[in-house]
Amino acid sequence: MSEQTKSVKVLVSLHQPEQTNLKNYIIGFIASLALTLIAYFITQYHTSGGRTLLFWALSVLALSQFLIQLFFFLHVGREFPPRYKLMITSFMILVVLILVGGSLWIMHSLDGRVMPTTQQMIKYMNSQDNL
């Protein structure tokens, strides 16, 4: 086989539409199902203690399911280089983290700085004669 034929074959295989296969969907579905059910049952039957632990456990479960569906259902990271889809997805994750993390940080900080407690509010209202 000449070099040219070989490179043509490689090029053609690179440009075939990403073939999805049944096996990946089944793996993705079973894994997502398991993670959803685990998250549901640990929340439904949790005892009053250990809420922080449960919070982190649920976060980890959601993130793993997110990555599983991204990989097995949406085929992110399974394309040939250059991986534009993976790049733009990573950028999206960064934007979402900045947006959500930033909003929560700012609002939490504002809450601590300017929101008076109920006691402070009552004291203030009592100090104002015309209120």
Place this chain on the structure above:
Amino acid sequence: MSSISQNAEVARADRLIERHEKDNTTIFGFWVYLMTDCVLFASLFATFAVLRNNTFGGPSGATLFSLPYVLVETLSLLTSSFTCGLALVSAQARRKTQTIIWFIITFALGLTFLSLELSEFHKFVVMGDSWRRSGFLSAYFTLVGTHGLHISIGLLWMAVMIVFIYKRGINKLTMKRIRMLSMFWHFLDVVWIFIFTIVYLFGALHA
């Protein structure tokens, strides 16, 4: 191999690549749209997270939501995401009837999800816990409602797609659209993972 057949092969490959790249650009563009849609959902999630405790004397998530009910919703949407993947696999194998059947099952599951969600909304509004009740409920209805709106649009698209496949069969054009529709549907399931966890499961923790 002779050089003539080699040249023919190169020309064939060129055509294939060119045609495929055009389709891929459209599909990639659709992916970029989905990623910008994430920014919309991220803002709504941030709003919800900020307002989640502002119940203004109204009900909190823990008293309002029924987890088994939400689990049924979640499972029907997750299964519909899976059957949508099966529709894509069938379409790629050029099996028209099978593709249509999987899309009809996906549609039915999606419709089940939507009606469960709408009847939940209806129940809340009738009980007087509508979006007017508190900041928490405004954020809840906006976030979950926006997802529900996406689901409705997806269902409309799927109904049109089923007729389209039925009339035209599976060719390059329908294939491209099937791929975009399946991406849209899987994307909505991905967003729901976070609604399920952050709105419903975390809501139950704050009891």
